Amino acid sequence: MTGQDVEAVLRAGGHRITRPRTAVWAALVDADDHLTAEEVAARVEQQDAGVNLASVYRTLTLFEELELVRQSRLGDDPAGRWEITHPDDDFHLVCTVCGAVDHHVGSLVQTVRDHLEGGHGFAVDEVDLTVRGRCAACAGATA
Amino acid sequence: MTGQDVEAVLRAGGHRITRPRTAVWAALVDADDHLTAEEVAARVEQQDAGVNLASVYRTLTLFEELELVRQSRLGDDPAGRWEITHPDDDFHLVCTVCGAVDHHVGSLVQTVRDHLEGGHGFAVDEVDLTVRGRCAACAGATA
DNA sequence: TTTCATGCAAATTCTTTGCAAGTTA
DNA sequence: TAACTTGCAAAGAATTTGCATGAAA
Numbered sequence: 001m002t003g004q005d006v007e008a009v010l011r012a013g014g015h016r017i018t019r020p021r022t023a024v025w026a027a028l029v030d031a032d033d034h035l036t037a038e039e040v041a042a043r044v045e046q047q048d049a050g051v052n053l054a055s056v057y058r059t060l061t062l063f064e065e066l067e068l069v070r071q072s073r074l075g076d077d078p079a080g081r082w083e084i085t086h087p088d089d090d091f092h093l094v095c096t097v098c099g100a101v102d103h104h105v106g107s108l109v110q111t112v113r114d115h116l117e118g119g120h121g122f123a124v125d126e127v128d129l130t131v132r133g134r135c136a137a138c139a140g141a142t143a
Numbered sequence: 144m145t146g147q148d149v150e151a152v153l154r155a156g157g158h159r160i161t162r163p164r165t166a167v168w169a170a171l172v173d174a175d176d177h178l179t180a181e182e183v184a185a186r187v188e189q190q191d192a193g194v195n196l197a198s199v200y201r202t203l204t205l206f207e208e209l210e211l212v213r214q215s216r217l218g219d220d221p222a223g224r225w226e227i228t229h230p231d232d233d234f235h236l237v238c239t240v241c242g243a244v245d246h247h248v249g250s251l252v253q254t255v256r257d258h259l260e261g262g263h264g265f266a267v268d269e270v271d272l273t274v275r276g277r278c279a280a281c282a283g284a285t286a
Numbered sequence: 287t288t289t290c291a292t293g294c295a296a297a298t299t300c301t302t303t304g305c306a307a308g309t310t311a
Numbered sequence: 312t313a314a315c316t317t318g319c320a321a322a323g324a325a326t327t328t329g330c331a332t333g334a335a336a
Contacts, residue, residue: 016310016315037301052318057301073216076207078326079300080219093265108258112274115251121279122236130271131255136264159290159335180326195293200326202291221301222325 001068001084003029009066020044020051024059028069034081034101074101074130092130097138144211144227146172152209163187163194167202171212177224177244217244217273235273240281 006025007017015021027043028035035043037056044051051059060082063069071080074094091109093102109127116122133139149168150160158164170186171178178186180199187194194202203225206212214223217237234252236245252270259265276282 014315018310018316020317054302054319055317058316061302071219076214076223093259096268108255111254112251112272116236116274116276121282122274122276123282124274124276125239126275128271128273128275129255130273131259131265131267132269132271133259133265133267139264139266157290161291161335163292196325197294197327198292204327 001086006068009068013066015062019048020055021059021062023048023051024056025063025068028082028084031083034072034074034083036079036081038079040082072128072130090126090128092128093135094130094132095135095138096132097134100135102135144229149211152211156209158205158209162191163198164202164205166191166194167199168206168211171225171227174226177215177217177226179222179224181222183225213269215271215273233269233271235271236278237273237275238278238281239275240277243278245278 003022003025010017010021023044024040026047027040031039031043037053037060040060041051041053041056044056060069060071064071064082067085069082070085070090071082072092073080074092091103094100095102109129112127112129113124116124146165146168153160153164166187167183169190170183174182174186180196180203183203184194184196184199187199203212203214207214207225210228212225213228213233214225215233215235216223217235234246237243238245252272255270255272256267259267
């Protein structure tokens with residue numbers, strides 16, 4: 001999803017292209033990571049001029065409605081974290097030792113979808129698979 | 144996990160058996176469901192005398208440390224929800240139409256564990272699998 | 287009786303909202 | 312120009328914390 005695609009999605013929904021929206025999107029693209037609203041605001045501030053936190057929240061909420069981004073709440077972190085929507089976004093490996101959050105790209109999510117669609121009559125819209133544990137490096141260090 | 148088991152876990156950790164702790168545990172057992180802290184407080188009030196919300200939070204946090212309960216945040220509900228820990232607790236089916244939250248008890252979580260432990264060197268501690276979509280009843284109604 | 291837990295109220299953190307001023311189309 | 316957005320500040324919701332009183336061991 002490029003910046004131009006985003007502009008097209010916004011326009012299609014009757015929304016305007018504004019500096020805050022462009023800047024928030026750029027911050028999320030650069031990050032390639034899960035950011036809290038405050039982190040997004042901080043990164044925007046470094047690049048462009050500042051964007052108010054309230055506007056960041058409004059922008060993220062809008063993007064979520066347009067399915068451009070997703071919010072997730074990992075572990076017991078009280079703050080919501082945002083990331084750009086892409087097919088494997090919904091599979092998170094969280095290391096409880098070093099704190100790394102990995103987007104594990106694999107076939108498991110599809111397995112889950114197939115299992116549910118096939119046997120349970122449940123129409124799957126979103127799969128959010130969060131696994132907590134110790135990544136290979138940390139598991140090796142403590143073993 | 145019976146009430147007696149819980150008392151044993153508390154004692155083993157050097158914690159006292161108190162009315163609020165007993166009452167919160169009972170509420171969670173009765174519910175067999177995901178409850179917010181406020182819902183726990185409300186249910187306790189119906190049974191026993193009231194327990195302060197702050198104490199409910201402190202109790203839930205303690206139980207979480209003792210791995211007696213788990214907290215999860217489903218969808219974009221801002222409130223944390225608590226439930227008793229048991230092997231299949233970590234598989235949630237959330238219907239976006241009727242709002243039903245189902246504990247789907249099945250083999251998928253184990254599949255995820257096996258997959259990761261086997262191929263990725265990731266030591267799994269917790270799997271949280273949340274699927275959003277439409278349950279059989281609601282999918283049929285809108286189809 | 288000594289230490290731990292509770293209740294109450296105030297404080298924090300994250301997020302949302304009202305409204306006037308600034309921007310986009 | 313007309314409608315949509317932003318920034319600012321205040322409001323809200325969920326959760327945490329300080330401290331004196333009360334209860335458990």
